[in-house]
Amino acid sequence: MQSLAVHHIGLAVADLADAIETYTVLLGGTLEHREVLADQGVEAASVVFGSSRIELLAPTGADTPVGRFLTKRGPGMHHVAYEVDDVAGALADLASAGAELIDTVPRRGLFGLQVAFIHPDAVHGVLTEVVAVARVT
Amino acid sequence: MQSLAVHHIGLAVADLADAIETYTVLLGGTLEHREVLADQGVEAASVVFGSSRIELLAPTGADTPVGRFLTKRGPGMHHVAYEVDDVAGALADLASAGAELIDTVPRRGLFGLQVAFIHPDAVHGVLTEVVAVARVT
Known part of the structure; x- marks a missing residue:
């Protein structure tokens, strides 16, 4: 697949506010967006530093993907996440290379973007996302 | 402090080659640089995706910082790492805000850049680096 850039770095946090x-006052970023995704059990905020983006993820409860991550590993x-032109095309490339996928078809991610996740075992222990900037509705 | 951008994301890997x-063929990045820093016990490679950069870090032995990280947490x-104009100034800002620092003065990092590390406890569990693009010799 062809990644255009790192789209964002996702961080699990216990206290979103x-x-x-920390990311705006201490490190000097700018809050871009904030959103609750109840069906994914997460409240997210994006903080930008120039053309770079940090995505802060706080769980809405303990029995959610990010809640379980915090319990197991801590914040x-x-x-x-890598930006691609075409998530479905990237998934096809990855599958043909034998990479284990979490999402075999694109789905709606945070902020209305089309995303898919690749299994960490395919990328040296790093949970990896591909995202297309065109929004889906 | 004022961060200009994310300079790179550092990843611990067991097998650098x-x-x-994975990062060039599977994900489509471009190898930028590769270097052994014997005194830091690490062999590093940077892979760029547009204006974004992944830094791959492999230990030169088990009893090194990255070697111990791999033993404890896996790859x-x-x-x-955040890019700043002035590492010493950033450290002064962070110290005055009460952030715990690993490096209280700038030191030479990978690829000859001036760097310093902030303790993960100050940044919600994320080991955080500040880096100035001007090289030190």
């Missing part, structure tokens, strides 16, 4: 303050780095 | 292949995300 506190994390937003910290969660995933890396 | 295999990881370079995966290691740190996030």
